[in-house]
Amino acid sequence: MAPLTKPSQAELDRRRTIGINLETVTNVSATEFPGNYPGEDLAWDIDEFRNSLTVKFHKNEQFDASFSLIGVDASIANAFRRIMISEIPTVAIETVYIDNNTSVIQDEVLAHRLGLIPFRGGKDGLRNFIKFWKRPAPDADPSEFPTSFDYNTLKLDLRIECTRKPNPPAGETDPTKLYNHAHVYAKDIVFSPEGRQIEYFSGEDAITPVNPDILVAKLRPGQVIDLEMHMHKGIGADHAKYSPVCTASYRLLPLITITKPIVGADATKFAKCFPEGVIGLEKVTKKMAEQDKAYAPHVGETRATVVDPMRDTVSRECLRHPEFQGKVKLGRRKDHFIYSVESSGQWDSDELFLESVRMLKIKCQKLEKQVKNMIR
Template identity: 35%
Template sequence: MSKKKVSALDMPDVPMGQLPEHLNLQRTRLRCKADAPIHYSGAYASMGVDNSVDIKNFNSNFKVEIVRLTEDEIEFDMIGIDAALANAFRRILIAEVPTMAIKKILMVNNTSVIPDELLAHRLGLIPLDADPRVFEYLSENDEPNERNTIVYKLDVSCKKGSPRITVKSDHLKWLPNGSELEIATLDKSSKVKSYTSFSCSQNSLPEISKKPLGVKHDDIILAKLGPGQEIELEAHAVKGIGKDHAKWSPVAATWYRMLPEVVLSEEVKGQDAEKLVKKCPLNVFDIEDLGNGEKKAVVANSRACTFCGECIRDVSEGLVKLRRVEDHFIFTIESVGALSPDELFIEAVKILEEKCHRQIVQLS
């Protein structure tokens, strides 16, 4: 007797808006096979499934769970969003969250083997320990002042007959009163003017004077000076974003991945269990002792899975199911500047909120 192929549309007992388990897995999971991942992007609208964004559903389903938080790195889960929103946060963190970085170098003397341009480039990439939220942007029409500019001085020399000196980032000294270099003028009767016009010391500003505006890392090598060589310069730092130059990017790296889901469709015992555990170098699987000398393989840490595919090679098809949850993202942020990684994410949320507000205003 021939068997009739029945689709989900022919099932009268399936309520509108709900799917059978195997179809719901296709809709919400990305599956990985030995040759390539399989993804069904159908909207399932004919079955009454609405994939449009709903604010009420988003508010009830969206969650953020912090997994690990250190001074320079955070790993957290964002649950209940799609890849577009996760990627928006990633792009904002890289390119639109502002930081302070050295932009202008006033070179007084450089007799080292490092060319002026290369030394200036190295100085620009040094992370500064300065909160960008208390500073203003410096536009082309603005004058440098205590609210939009930070001035550093580098003055290191190696005397003749002395051993070589390694110039590091801790040689940069903050000048809270502004530039100490004078602008040369042809009119000697005019008043001497420096390159920055601070009306007051940055030490006197309550929002800035909480701590010295130094560098984040003291051991960054800038140059090496031999006997008789010296470097004297001033470095002016301003506020900017990574979209203009990578030196203003506040993160070393930020990335996300969908939550891995590893499932064993049947029990794997004995030597087969030991072989499966040895296949995975990340300890996704473990051995459970059943007693009486029997052992079986269990999924111990599916979160560590990187989809290398070793566990599904040379095993019966369907024994190990590798999937990714499409609305659950593991997000990692590595900070390099003055702001902690959790503060960076909060700033990214504020920027995205401003973007949404501007769009609403333009459409209304």
């Protein structure tokens, strides 16, 4: 049997690159499996995987994060994305008990608007103290033992009435200056702790809207909104209001390779084919010409150089111009995923990725246990 060989770095880079051509996309199939390349052992190895796996944050703010996940298969990257969208639990308004609503908004529309308002509170209380609420059966007797307790239900109140302000300025037409509570905002919703909830949701940890200025309704004198809301824990797979993210997406790292010199007016035109910041312009020096003989005739001219390919949107605009034919190659790296995660407020953006990793680990442990039981 012939000895196993290892491919060169150039060959590995070729395999990892998706070719972006004028009208086609090439090299999209996965080839990293045993037996695909003769003489190579592509069996999965944990040490090799550990050495190639990289997580690099480009932006890490409370509600917005961008990071690269390098060295995993697309199925794993997509699993993290799907878990962030639909399986990380949050709390949201589930039931609205309307005692009085004389606004122009119908009861069901008002309840729907309230349900989509994102809330935040003490992390320990939301993640550990509050449990999932079990909905009563359709034929359950209302007089039976209730299913709402302090550990699975959060109570909110909204009681507001629009009245006229005394002595408004003559000729004033702004409703906010003519009336009290002309606009009803999310900040008008009041949290009413029950039982042990005061231990977890008080002070800065109290249940409050993520954005207090979300407009709920507009009222005029004599109109009233009087209602009570119950919040429960759920996941995005049940309803979008439980999703902890506004957006969670990823894209592959764009690759731009300049194979022949692009100089002078062509360099300026080439830079305009990409978003700002992707291509830079610099003068060709004697040192550059010594390092790359192709630039020897162009000393003193302006050349195009790749500055930040991550900003590229892969529009292929440069491939449409004949003067750039054979001078540039576009591609995308198969195992470099650039995530963009925007939190809705209950979780910090970077925590969402860590939680998705933890949940995927739990799923794998359950699957391992089931496979072992099946073998027995």
